[in-house]
Amino acid sequence: MGIDQLDGRLLVLLAEEPRIGVLEASRRLGVARGTVQARLDRLQSNGVIRGFGPQVDPAALGYPVTAFATLQIRQGQGTDVRVHLATVPEVLELHTTTGSGDMLCRLVARSNADLQRVIDRVVGFDGIVRAATAIVMENPVPLRIIPLVEQAAEDRE
Amino acid sequence: MGIDQLDGRLLVLLAEEPRIGVLEASRRLGVARGTVQARLDRLQSNGVIRGFGPQVDPAALGYPVTAFATLQIRQGQGTDVRVHLATVPEVLELHTTTGSGDMLCRLVARSNADLQRVIDRVVGFDGIVRAATAIVMENPVPLRIIPLVEQAAEDRE
């Protein structure tokens, strides 16, 4: 496990210009095409690259409001809550965290008013004892991975 | 703004099988290739599709521990804190939220012990008054967008 510098450069290159093909990538990296192909295959079967799905912006879909909700779950209801939240499209992500029966989820909504509807739907469920919501105002660091990739590559392996 | 059903089906298709090209997508969707190309171009210039970068799994990179930290920022230090956190590779994401001077950030680390180092680096900065960290134990709903896309498509427009 871990990636070497060539892997790192490849990942950065793909992140910057996702549309380039294997051939072009091999030119940019100064290695043979077969090498890039082999690296890509390995990174994918490794699980380092989970996929190349389109990155969709919820705001452009009409959901400009993002919030994080901390949920407190009644003992033993964890599974039910998970299933429930999975059925709510506006729940983009759900984590269980330290703190007995605590969960954290990312929500989006069409507006602040709509957020109320989403929250009602989220917490309108028996297993949820309490919910604290923080609305996102700014996103100074959008979800990123490149700096980490570079660090992982520098750490050799 | 908004997407119609064809856009929605296209996005779902791309999310499920990212490697298919425009031609194959047009076959699956039962429309002409030019249509798919036009839709794709529009979705990208719309900003609905931000890109097709590789989705990298931090765990596979050697960072299996994820945590969320709630930070309380000293008045007027917001900008400095942002800049500081942006320099930490383990900070994958940073939001400012409601609550004066509050921020929420997503962290990763090589281990629980390593998380301590990361947190120290994050909070070892003047502008940060207090930090509360929640370690992620499970991720029942990984970051997803498809259900939302489907809902947005059903809402027509």
Place this chain on the structure above:
DNA sequence: TATTTACTGGACAATGTGCGCAGCGACCGG
């Protein structure tokens, strides 16, 4: 009605892909 827009179906040259192969240097166990 005239016009615009979006989609279709087809064509073309240029490019990229999947695939296989031989050669080469590095590394490793015997």
Place this chain on the structure above:
DNA sequence: CCGGTCGCTGCGCACATTGTCCAGTAAATA
């Protein structure tokens, strides 16, 4: 020291896909 394995190179070929045009058509709009 030898033989085997591994990763990378450089090459070639057949095939599929892309980018880019075009003309015709149906639906929406002015």
